[in-house]
Amino acid sequence: MKNFGSMLNRAQRALKLSKYLAVSAAVLAFGHVAMAADAKIPVVAAENFYGDVVQQLGGDRVDVTSILSNPDQDPHLFEASPKTARALQHASLVVYNGADYDPWMAKLLAASKGSKRVTIVAADLTGKKGGDNPHLWYDPATMPKVARAVSEALVAADPAHKSAYDANLAKFLDSLKPVDAKVADLHGRYAGVPVTATEPVFGYMSDAVGLSMRNLRFQLATMNDTEASAADIAAFERDLREKRVRVLIYNSQATEALTKRMLKLAQQSKVPTMSVTETEPAGKTYQTWMLTQLDALGTALAAGDANGANAAAPGAKGKTP
Ligand SMILES: [Zn+2]
Numbered sequence: 001m002k003n004f005g006s007m008l009n010r011a012q013r014a015l016k017l018s019k020y021l022a023v024s025a026a027v028l029a030f031g032h033v034a035m036a037a038d039a040k041i042p043v044v045a046a047e048n049f050y051g052d053v054v055q056q057l058g059g060d061r062v063d064v065t066s067i068l069s070n071p072d073q074d075p076h077l078f079e080a081s082p083k084t085a086r087a088l089q090h091a092s093l094v095v096y097n098g099a100d101y102d103p104w105m106a107k108l109l110a111a112s113k114g115s116k117r118v119t120i121v122a123a124d125l126t127g128k129k130g131g132d133n134p135h136l137w138y139d140p141a142t143m144p145k146v147a148r149a150v151s152e153a154l155v156a157a158d159p160a161h162k163s164a165y166d167a168n169l170a171k172f173l174d175s176l177k178p179v180d181a182k183v184a185d186l187h188g189r190y191a192g193v194p195v196t197a198t199e200p201v202f203g204y205m206s207d208a209v210g211l212s213m214r215n216l217r218f219q220l221a222t223m224n225d226t227e228a229s230a231a232d233i234a235a236f237e238r239d240l241r242e243k244r245v246r247v248l249i250y251n252s253q254a255t256e257a258l259t260k261r262m263l264k265l266a267q268q269s270k271v272p273t274m275s276v277t278e279t280e281p282a283g284k285t286y287q288t289w290m291l292t293q294l295d296a297l298g299t300a301l302a303a304g305d306a307n308g309a310n311a312a313a314p315g316a317k318g319k320t321p
Helices: 004-035 048-061 082-089 103-110 122-126 141-155 158-174 175-190 200-209 216-224 229-242 257-268 285-307
Strands: 041-047 062-068 094-098 119-120 196-197 213-214 248-251 273-276
Touching: 004 082, 004 257, 041 048, 041 229, 048 062, 048 141, 048 158, 048 285, 082 103, 082 257, 094 103, 094 248, 119 122, 141 158, 158 175, 158 216, 158 229, 175 200, 175 285, 196 229, 196 285, 200 213, 200 216, 200 248, 216 229, 229 257, 248 257, 257 273
Parallel strands: 041 062, 041 094, 094 119, 196 213, 196 248, 248 273
Antiparallel strands: none
C-alpha cells in the first residue's frame, strides 16, 4: 500500500460524490414501490463470481451489475469511481467479499444509508475479518453459505417467486458437488505435498486439497504491493531451484517484475506451474472456473510427481538433492 495516502484522498472524493448521489437515491426509492410487479430486482456484486452466483439463483428475476470483472487487472489496486457509486444507489441487494478485499464497498455503502438495501458480506458469513486471507471464494465452504443468504434475500424481496428461487438454490448447491469431488480426489492423492505460490489467491483451495503451502510472507508482500525481504526471496528461489516444491501457483492478475522472475525460474528449474486468477474469466461460471483450475492443479501435480521433484508428501520417499 505504497500509495495509501493518495488512495485515501481519492476514496474521500468518491465518498463526497456518493453523499450527493444518495439524495437522489432517496427520491428514487419511493419510485420502487410503484414498480411493476414483474420488475427485476437490481443487484450489485463487488466481484463478478458473486454476481454470477446471484444470476444463477435469481434467473430472469434479477438485474445484476458486477463491479470487478476484468481478469487482467489487480483487484487489490482497484479504486471506487463515481460509476461504482451510481451502480450502488439503485441496488436492492448488494453482495461483496469483505475481509479488506474490497474496503471501498463498505465506505460507499456507509455514505448512502437510508435505502431498504440488503447487504450480504461473504466474510461475515464465514467468520473472516481483515488480516485473514481475503480470497474467500476459493474456500469450497464459502459459496454454499453465500448462495443460501442470497436466495433468502431474493425470496424476501420477491415472495411470489419463492418456488423458483428454491429450485434454483437446490440446483446450484447440487452443481457444486463435482467441485467437492475433485477436491476430495486430489486430497486423496496429494495431501501433504509442498507447493508454493506468488500470491495467496489460491490459498484456501490449496488448504482444502491438503497441500503444504510454502513462502507465505512472500505471497503477502505481493498481495499488499510491498517489497518481499531478501531472505524471503532467497527462500522462494531455493525452493524452485532445488525443486523443494512440486508446483508453482502463479497469480496472473498480480504480476510484477519479481513474480515474473519466479515464474521464469520455475520454468528453468522444470517445476510445473499453474496460472490462477482472482476474477472469474469471461465464458465461465463459478463452477466451471473452479473445476478448470482444479484440473490444472491436478495436471501440474502429476507433472511435478513425474518430474523427479525433491518435494514429497510426508511419509513418501523423496529423492535426495
Ligand atoms: Zn489477491
